[in-house]
Amino acid sequence: MGYRWVVLCVGALAQGTNAAVFLGLPAISPQLQQHFSLTLPQVGLLLGAVNLGTMIALVPWGVVADRRGERLVMTIGGLGAAGCLLSVALGNAWIAGLALFAAGLFGASVNAASGRAVMSWFSSGSRGLAMGVRQTATPLGAALTAAVLPGIAISAGVPTAFVALAGVTAFVALAVALLVREPPGAVRASADHGMILKDPRLLRLSLASGLLVVPQFTATALLVPLLHGHRGMSVTAAAAVFGVAQALGGAGRLAVGVWSDRVRNRIGPLKIVSIITAAGFVLVAVLDQAPLPLLIAVVAPTSVFALCWNGLAVTEAGELAPEGRSATAIAMQNSANYLSAATTPFLASFVAVHVAWPAAMVLAAAAAVTARVLLQPWRSLRASSPQNSRSVS
Template identity: 75%
Template sequence: MGYRWVVLCIGALAQGTNAAVFLGLPAVTPQLRDHFGLTLPQVGLLLGAVNLGTMIALVPWGFFADKRGERLAMAIGGFGAAVCLAAAALGNAWIAGVCLLGAGLFGASVNAASGRAVMSWFGAEERGFAIGVRQTSTPLGAAAAAVALPVIAAAAGVPGAFVALAAASGLIALAVAVWVHEPPGAVRASADHGLILKDPRLLRLGLASGLLVVPQFTATTLLVALLHEHRGMAVGTAAVLFAVAQVVGGFGRLGVGVWSDVVRNRIGPLKILAVTIAGGMILTALLDQAPVWWLVAVLVPTTALAVCWNGLAVTEAMELAPPGRSATALAMQNSANYLSASVTPPVAGLVAAHVSWPAAMLLGAGAAVVARVLLQPWRSLRASSPQNSRSVS
């Protein structure tokens, strides 16, 4: 049915708008520091507030979406995030931090529910591609924000950037409320979620995913600051490079989704990416004092690689879930991601400021290596998963 593409489009737009908040705001790190008078580690804490809120609320929103449907979950969450983002424009750093925490608490609904919507409408043979489209919207949303937010912040200040994000979130929530519906015969979950919360495969996948977020957020959080403050590049040029990395990483998510469909395996490609990311982070650390464009030639592709892996883990998590539990499984997998996303910006900023920029990159490389070790004994269970028998034509 053609309607499934409507669901995919709106789900991807919702995901991209949410990503503009938690991944796009680092593009205005210098403006945030100036506006609120923060140090680099402090602005890392501010940016991490969104991810902390998301991490706290992911599993409850997953329960809600599996029980009440993704349309209601995303609409409530989107409107709530819009209110919080608008309120962030009104206060000091403490008020902004609390409001960004609230934006994460509400925005978590999109992460849990939009994946369920896509999972419900697409069969196993094209699910890697469909989830790849949904996941591609995350870095593309971040890239759009990286281009737009510095311009908005320069013209209307940091409050103007928050208001722009609030408006986008509210518009997408309205689109969800009007156009998103479940397919005929969609399975709703019962109140018992105990078994899925104890599934060792999902727990291990979540831990590996959380470790892979460390290089992702080390690279994305520090890219602009590293090139601008550490190497003297103009902030506008650094922001454009940030956007380029997000766009390339976004299309990479689509590509690795198709790759996983072709090989009928999600984890094999994920292992390869973990090793490649680790190598790129190590090379970035070694080129710290090289000519700046040599550094850029490694840092930007490495950042793109660090962005592109997520759809594989998302798809594997939902395919491991029992029928009607895909939002909860996705929320479990993403919880570790957002814990890492909350902790990594301040820790990476602290290491960069008080140890060295190469040490921060090596921290990301080490986490990728540990993730690869965790995935070593894994064999994708795609063929036997109950989710893989479902398809809506």
């Protein structure tokens, strides 16, 4: 096995471990509420601290990764996040909130730096698949955490659950320190990063990505409430539909990555997925009161398409960057995603409850259509970029 696959595996493991914190912790919301004596909205604020810290730190970590290398960044970030998670286990609600905010600040290092590692080791012809593997680690890490962490929290207590998360995070950080290195001839940035951050195509891609997170997190936040609370399906069956959609969405990230490699284009598939997602949410809105099997037959694949596109946008962001600056570009693109991820669940839920469920679905569709419009005037520079012709094995 080529060393590049070792880098990919370790990078994906780091990505999945980071997702265990910002996507997996909601699985123990009831235990957090009881342990810290919080209301449900207060638990939401507690968990949102991770996303806030991540959003703030993404671009600075990306700049450091481009200048100092991904191994240093992911190691320091991982060990720092582990220490913060350990602090959650030792403190009260206020300390937990600050510690989770700090865990987001440190954990943000993984998002940009692991992407840079993949960009460095894989050429354009296989980068879509590689980034798809990396992105698939996010829902898989969240799913595994959701399956394991509640049992630990219930049987051994919330502090033990955070100790376990801290231990896994520290272990992965050490694996990064031992196993990840840059390819021969890797370029590090030594000048101002303002040029890439002001690139109008990167700004447009970032905005489009943030808009596509709206249907993605609408599906994530509202699928179970839609089927269970709104349509009366059992919570177990609704959760099963949610789980299947998440698993297929993860597999879809691999599929669209391979697709983009074969057509040697990231934006073309991203445009198509955007339109299919928009059409799916419009259909869900129309079928709001349709027979339940018919609604499920539409909402499940719509959720899959809403979940599968991330690798395309991340890869395009890295390929837009001048050589040696991919981490900064990926961090810029991810910042818009985290901002949208932090606001969409509340906004979508508010519209569903206080306006109408179909209105929330139409809002998600409108965001996907707007993203598609932003991606329309796109011309790829991939063929002429030295970074995108690199091939390392």
